[in-house]
Amino acid sequence: MEIPRPMLVGREWVDNLARHHPARLALSVFATVIAVFTGLLLLPQATAGEQSARFVDALFTATSAVCVTGLVTVDTATYWSGFGQAVILVAIKIGGLGIMTLASLLGMAVSRRIGLTQRLLTASETKTAQLGEVGSLVRVVIITSLTLEAAIALVLIPRFLTLGESLGDAVWHGVFYAVSAFNNAGFVSTPEGLMPYVGDWWMGLPIILGVFIGSLGFPVILNLARRRTDARRWSLHTKLTLTVSSLLVVVGAVAIGSFEWRNPETFGPLDGPTKVLASIFASVMPRSGGFSTVDTGAMNEATWLLTDALMFVGGGSASTAGGIRVTTLAVLMLAILAEARGDHDLEAFGRRIPRETLRLSIAVAFIGATTVLVASLILLEITNLRLDVVLFEVISAFATVGLTTGITPTLPDSGKYVITALMFIGRTGTMTVAAALALRDRRRVIRFPEERPIIG
Amino acid sequence: MEIPRPMLVGREWVDNLARHHPARLALSVFATVIAVFTGLLLLPQATAGEQSARFVDALFTATSAVCVTGLVTVDTATYWSGFGQAVILVAIKIGGLGIMTLASLLGMAVSRRIGLTQRLLTASETKTAQLGEVGSLVRVVIITSLTLEAAIALVLIPRFLTLGESLGDAVWHGVFYAVSAFNNAGFVSTPEGLMPYVGDWWMGLPIILGVFIGSLGFPVILNLARRRTDARRWSLHTKLTLTVSSLLVVVGAVAIGSFEWRNPETFGPLDGPTKVLASIFASVMPRSGGFSTVDTGAMNEATWLLTDALMFVGGGSASTAGGIRVTTLAVLMLAILAEARGDHDLEAFGRRIPRETLRLSIAVAFIGATTVLVASLILLEITNLRLDVVLFEVISAFATVGLTTGITPTLPDSGKYVITALMFIGRTGTMTVAAALALRDRRRVIRFPEERPIIG
Ligand SMILES: [K+]
Ligand SMILES: [K+]
Numbered sequence: 001m002e003i004p005r006p007m008l009v010g011r012e013w014v015d016n017l018a019r020h021h022p023a024r025l026a027l028s029v030f031a032t033v034i035a036v037f038t039g040l041l042l043l044p045q046a047t048a049g050e051q052s053a054r055f056v057d058a059l060f061t062a063t064s065a066v067c068v069t070g071l072v073t074v075d076t077a078t079y080w081s082g083f084g085q086a087v088i089l090v091a092i093k094i095g096g097l098g099i100m101t102l103a104s105l106l107g108m109a110v111s112r113r114i115g116l117t118q119r120l121l122t123a124s125e126t127k128t129a130q131l132g133e134v135g136s137l138v139r140v141v142i143i144t145s146l147t148l149e150a151a152i153a154l155v156l157i158p159r160f161l162t163l164g165e166s167l168g169d170a171v172w173h174g175v176f177y178a179v180s181a182f183n184n185a186g187f188v189s190t191p192e193g194l195m196p197y198v199g200d201w202w203m204g205l206p207i208i209l210g211v212f213i214g215s216l217g218f219p220v221i222l223n224l225a226r227r228r229t230d231a232r233r234w235s236l237h238t239k240l241t242l243t244v245s246s247l248l249v250v251v252g253a254v255a256i257g258s259f260e261w262r263n264p265e266t267f268g269p270l271d272g273p274t275k276v277l278a279s280i281f282a283s284v285m286p287r288s289g290g291f292s293t294v295d296t297g298a299m300n301e302a303t304w305l306l307t308d309a310l311m312f313v314g315g316g317s318a319s320t321a322g323g324i325r326v327t328t329l330a331v332l333m334l335a336i337l338a339e340a341r342g343d344h345d346l347e348a349f350g351r352r353i354p355r356e357t358l359r360l361s362i363a364v365a366f367i368g369a370t371t372v373l374v375a376s377l378i379l380l381e382i383t384n385l386r387l388d389v390v391l392f393e394v395i396s397a398f399a400t401v402g403l404t405t406g407i408t409p410t411l412p413d414s415g416k417y418v419i420t421a422l423m424f425i426g427r428t429g430t431m432t433v434a435a436a437l438a439l440r441d442r443r444r445v446i447r448f449p450e451e452r453p454i455i456g
Numbered sequence: 457m458e459i460p461r462p463m464l465v466g467r468e469w470v471d472n473l474a475r476h477h478p479a480r481l482a483l484s485v486f487a488t489v490i491a492v493f494t495g496l497l498l499l500p501q502a503t504a505g506e507q508s509a510r511f512v513d514a515l516f517t518a519t520s521a522v523c524v525t526g527l528v529t530v531d532t533a534t535y536w537s538g539f540g541q542a543v544i545l546v547a548i549k550i551g552g553l554g555i556m557t558l559a560s561l562l563g564m565a566v567s568r569r570i571g572l573t574q575r576l577l578t579a580s581e582t583k584t585a586q587l588g589e590v591g592s593l594v595r596v597v598i599i600t601s602l603t604l605e606a607a608i609a610l611v612l613i614p615r616f617l618t619l620g621e622s623l624g625d626a627v628w629h630g631v632f633y634a635v636s637a638f639n640n641a642g643f644v645s646t647p648e649g650l651m652p653y654v655g656d657w658w659m660g661l662p663i664i665l666g667v668f669i670g671s672l673g674f675p676v677i678l679n680l681a682r683r684r685t686d687a688r689r690w691s692l693h694t695k696l697t698l699t700v701s702s703l704l705v706v707v708g709a710v711a712i713g714s715f716e717w718r719n720p721e722t723f724g725p726l727d728g729p730t731k732v733l734a735s736i737f738a739s740v741m742p743r744s745g746g747f748s749t750v751d752t753g754a755m756n757e758a759t760w761l762l763t764d765a766l767m768f769v770g771g772g773s774a775s776t777a778g779g780i781r782v783t784t785l786a787v788l789m790l791a792i793l794a795e796a797r798g799d800h801d802l803e804a805f806g807r808r809i810p811r812e813t814l815r816l817s818i819a820v821a822f823i824g825a826t827t828v829l830v831a832s833l834i835l836l837e838i839t840n841l842r843l844d845v846v847l848f849e850v851i852s853a854f855a856t857v858g859l860t861t862g863i864t865p866t867l868p869d870s871g872k873y874v875i876t877a878l879m880f881i882g883r884t885g886t887m888t889v890a891a892a893l894a895l896r897d898r899r900r901v902i903r904f905p906e907e908r909p910i911i912g
Contacts, residue, residue, distance in 0.1 A: 305833055359795045
């Protein structure tokens, strides 16, 4: 097939940028995409009512969609028209694809630069090398995500049909929730969100699974798809991501379940099995799906704080989830374990983790904590809100989770811009900071069998 | 001079324990001392009223005094008798001495074990070696602290006299505040504490200086006393401690000043110079003096959060201040700097910081953050309080600061026990964890010119 010359030039330019300035590429791509979708949401036909959207709300919604956060200043199902909601869905899909592609690209750039042979794509798939590598990666990402989204949608659509929706509505809601779940977007297309379905396992399970698998990250998904049955051949990154993710889900579900068990405004009125489903749901969503089946604003302070911690950790590297990433937490915990044992090296699953990885983890965690602290101070200063709700919203935005105690729509415009900036920083910052720092590593340490989990 | 045999045996036993199980020594000494002072405060003559103190209040007060925290469940000046207050003063003095001595001992044990020649005491002072080393250290600690406390008292006593107090009262209050300040205890002997003196530079400056110098830690004070004019011969530990401490005071004062400038319940009614003094005061006290000249409970949410961060960092290693320590923060920041530059080593002031130190810093910071998180979750669960005040009290207890938004006296007994445990863990945990971990380091790395700042 012949490729037109301008497209070739464009691909070369992108490939070059990806190769030499991957962090800059990520930032400019995200800013451009957000600008385009802000423009689309400002069109008169994007809103359900007479008036066009205000700039701050259009920018906020576009950023939230492209960064797959799910925080909103206006109600998605009622404020936006069908066209507006379709724009949001496309923004989520493009944002999700962009994140997975760019993060994987950054990972490749890092791997290549520091001389590791480990690649995201096996050699056989990248024979075209150079030019073809980026295109090949994008293709694999698109095919994988579409396949998984289709699978989720195919489970959800019949459920919406059995609940009495028309075929058109059922397909729309099924597809919207499948895309929103797999991309960890947290946007809802039904007026009351998922609250009516708190005890609905048929609805809940595919969404929980979609969010969980999406939050593992593209490198893990690909690794699992290729080596499904052969756990010994999983990469260290895959093993760490799966272990910590599973651990957080179990610990989170037990703790949230016990905190909310008797809360009359949340789990209290529910029956036993529903409480279990709601606990698992509330434990998976902070990392970082952002859906809710009970009113987050009515949960108690302990649940909020625990959710803060889970959201801050976030999901897997190169995933649509946010936060400092589970592998960052894993490396920090392994460092403490090694310290307690007096071991010289950080070890996990029979592999040694390079020292540079630990420094990267510290940088990501420390910069993340500082960002949350500074943003919280700013919001506390410009509003009269209290720490509990401000910290929750700040971490939710930073980790692109989208859970909310309900304060975002009530913020002054300045506060909305702070949250917008935070979503952008949280989305692009962690991965670009990690890549930019990793790329500065000038030493080549070739001591096998060493393996580098992806950080940030 | 002939030493009686039982004393010799006792000294040998302590010396042996200090040499081989320094962490265990620290824990058992603190627990024993707290038990003794709890017993003393339970005596009928310790309270001003008819009834003896309740066990929970006696334990809380004894722990708070021995751990030089300053949080109280009952008002020190009115609830306790003169005898009770004297018991508290002695507990502070013994606690402060014990902390400085034990922490220095632990530091010596760590230095010795890992084969570094750097010692807290120069060779000429430890010629008696073995047996005499501990005694010599204790002597230097006692002389240094008494000298500095006397200097502060000699400035404060005339001030209390000029304010119209009798000589006896002036001496009592001057000595009490001097000891409380230098030991970063935060206990007050005047009914309204230091609030009446918010604009009093003669009162404020010596207390600020006493707290600041006390929070630097014994190794730094000794280093400065010996090499007063020759900054080039200061140890890396001294340089890092001074730099970070000063930075935090300046940043804290500017931020707190601007947050509270117009708050009608705190700085609002004060004149310009008083606002400046109050800002510096409020910026120094979180690390971890714990005195206040305005109502902490009336400060705004942003000030509370910033104070949380300052308290969590705390003071210098082997000091009566708490927190994760300024050198821990310094090492984490240096790691990020090195990462951003692509440097292979952590460097500061022309010295290379060993990699082990970084892992130790991570362990101390991470375990500290986890402790605060878990304690906050427990308190949020057993009370109906909100995150802002709970987090403040938890960090204040963990870092043995003693600042309060006022919730401690209102806590249920279970909550008081949680805070008591937190003060004990915060006081003994950070230094023993750091020492215990450091002592497990089995490698001997002898590459000069390397220097190890004390962590935790
Ligand atoms: K989300
Ligand atoms: K204190």
